[in-house]
Amino acid sequence: MKRTSNLLVAALFLAVAVRAVAQANPPVASTTTASSNPEPAPAKSNVTPWTIEDVERLAIENNPDVQTALANVAAARAVIGEAASVYIPHISAQGQTMRTTLPEPSVGLTPYLGQAEPYSWGTVSFQQTLFDFGKGLEDILAARGARRAQQEQLSALRNDLVLAVQKAFYDVSLTTKLVGVAQRGVDRFKETTRDAGLLVKTGVRPPFDLTEANVDLVSARLELIKAENARDLAKVALLNLMGLRGRANFELVDSTQTPAVTTSQMSLDHLVDEAMDLRPEIRRDEASLQAARSTLAGGEVSLLPTLQAQGWTGGFAPNYPQSLERAWGIGLAASWNFFDGLYTPFRIRELSARRDAATSQLDKERLAVEQDVSNAYLNLGRAEQNRDVAEEALVFAKENLDLGQKRYAAGVGTILELLIAETSEFNAEAEELRAVYGLSTSVKALETAVNLPLENMK
Numbered sequence: 120m121k122r123t124s125n126l127l128v129a130a131l132f133l134a135v136a137v138r139a140v141a142q143a144n145p146p147v148a149s150t151t152t153a154s155s156n157p158e159p160a161p162a163k164s165n166v167t168p169w170t171i172e173d174v175e176r177l178a179i180e181n182n183p184d185v186q187t188a189l190a191n192v193a194a195a196r197a198v199i200g201e202a203a204s205v206y207i208p209h210i211s212a213q214g215q216t217m218r219t220t221l222p223e224p225s226v227g228l229t230p231y232l233g234q235a236e237p238y239s240w241g242t243v244s245f246q247q248t249l250f251d252f253g254k255g256l257e258d259i260l261a262a263r264g265a266r267r268a269q270q271e272q273l274s275a276l277r278n279d280l281v282l283a284v285q286k287a288f289y290d291v292s293l294t295t296k297l298v299g300v301a302q303r304g305v306d307r308f309k310e311t312t313r314d315a316g317l318l319v320k321t322g323v324r325p326p327f328d329l330t331e332a333n334v335d336l337v338s339a340r341l342e343l344i345k346a347e348n349a350r351d352l353a354k355v356a357l358l359n360l361m362g363l364r365g366r367a368n369f370e371l372v373d374s375t376q377t378p379a380v381t382t383s384q385m386s387l388d389h390l391v392d393e394a395m396d397l398r399p400e401i402r403r404d405e406a407s408l409q410a411a412r413s414t415l416a417g418g419e420v421s422l423l424p425t426l427q428a429q430g431w432t433g434g435f436a437p438n439y440p441q442s443l444e445r446a447w448g449i450g451l452a453a454s455w456n457f458f459d460g461l462y463t464p465f466r467i468r469e470l471s472a473r474r475d476a477a478t479s480q481l482d483k484e485r486l487a488v489e490q491d492v493s494n495a496y497l498n499l500g501r502a503e504q505n506r507d508v509a510e511e512a513l514v515f516a517k518e519n520l521d522l523g524q525k526r527y528a529a530g531v532g533t534i535l536e537l538l539i540a541e542t543s544e545f546n547a548e549a550e551e552l553r554a555v556y557g558l559s560t561s562v563k564a565l566e567t568a569v570n571l572p573l574e575n576m577k
Contacts, residue, residue, distance in 0.1 A: 167369040171288050174361065174371075178284045179277060181362030188273040195266040202262040205248055205255035214241035242433030249451075251425040257417030264410025271403035278399065280360070282567040286560050287357040292371050293556040294350035297549055301343040304545045308336040311541065315534060328534035335538045375559045379574050382500040387493065390569050390576060394492045397570040401488060404481040411477040415470040422463050424455035488568075495561070495568040502554070502561040509547070509554035516540075516547035 169177075179185055216239040248255065312332040318324035358367055395401055430449035523540030526532025566573055 165368050167367065168372055169369050170372045171285060171374045174284050174288050174357070175281050177363070178280055178361040182280055182360070183362060184276055185273070185280065188269070188276050192266065192269045192273055195262070195269040199259060199262040199266060202255065202258040205251070205258070209246045210243065211245075212241070212243045215239065236438045238435075238438055240433060240435040242431050244431035245429070247428045249426045249428055252420045252423040254417050254420050254423070254425070257413045257420070261410045261413035261417065264406045264408075264413060267406035268403050268410065271399040271406060274399035275403060278567050278570065282563055284357070284360050285563045287353065287360050288371060289375075289556045289560050290353040291350065291357050292373055292375070293552060294346065294353045295371070296552050298343070298346045298350050300545060300549050300552070301339070301346040304339045304541075305336070305343050307541055307545075308332065308339045308538075311537065312336050323530070324534070331534050331538060335542065375555055378499075378503075378558065378562050380576055381503060382496060385496065385576050387496050390496060390565075391489050391492050393571055393576075394488050394569045395485065398488050398568075399570065400484050401481070404477070404484045408474070408477040408481050411470070411474040415467070415474050418463065418467045418470045421466075422457055422459075424453050427452045427454070491568040492565075495565040499558075499561040499565050502558040506551075506554040506558045509551040513544075513547040513551045516544040520544040 216237070218235055218237045220235050312329070315324060315328045315332040319326050319329045354369075358364075428449075429452050430447070432445075432447035434444050434446065436444055520540040520543070523532060523537045527534065527537040562573055565576075569576065
């Protein structure tokens, strides 16, 4: 009996040791992303694969904010035509037919006075502005500035939307992989609990080992639930940004890459200068300032006269004098509203204040852009360091787990040492994933802040 018991204990230790060695030397997993893997994964029914480019395109096509901005651009473009219409001939037609006892004009028609006779006439007239001291031209320039501002606002909105979608894309990819990490944690803690139970049952280990293993197994299950919930919430957020309703069954094609350029190869001052020239928010506020200046210039000349060419042609029949059957007129007209109850002086004050406000808004936006670029640059540098440290920490965590498994299998280590090592290894794996996706997100943030691809930032 004693020999049999010893053999059983030895077999249990051998089983634990074999599992420890197998876990310490897992098969090498391919680090190639799904987009470049030569062996495609088995197709899943009713699952739509989306690349990051697909997600960006769908978001731009379906997001309501983009559609609103497109409508605003179309409206601003139409305002240019409205402003230019002042220099296009205005043509109108008038006509009248009646039966009356009071002929018009009554001169020369006294024989018909008091008699009910038919009278009809029609005229076509035109007006053409010849000179208005630039009032209409300033309105056109202001409308063009407003259109450019709306176009740049659309570009800025697209950039912000694409960045938000990129972050949501990486968030879904990250949380999906964290679910895998959590699931592997549950599986490993199940094995540890089973092994501890066998050792406790044979009297090799105290009951405390099994209790402690069960506690960590329950904690791992809770972490799995949290990870699955975070993944589902990330998917909902992504679909919302894309303007898609309902639930879509999709999977994302991973696109994390090692940046081709590091912060050590960049100059922050150069990036800020590039952003000042390329950011649509700067160009938007510059266009708004130009529009405000043109509107002010138009207001300052609004009290000056306007010269127009006018003319008309028409006919009067019947019962009108024969000379009125074909009639016309042409000439020049000037209008000068030189006093309008002080409306124009106060209007000029208002427009001057709006110009000053537009100037201040441009200065504010330049400061905001400089801060955006600086923050994105520093965050990218920190993300590079985080990735390097996280990769190193994962290596050490795997080594520590290997030692913990061997010590526990040899009977010289405690269950606490093993469980702590397993938890540390899973935490390190999760942190390494967060660091990798954090680096990808930081790259996209800097590209948006400068409005320039990363490879062009050297």
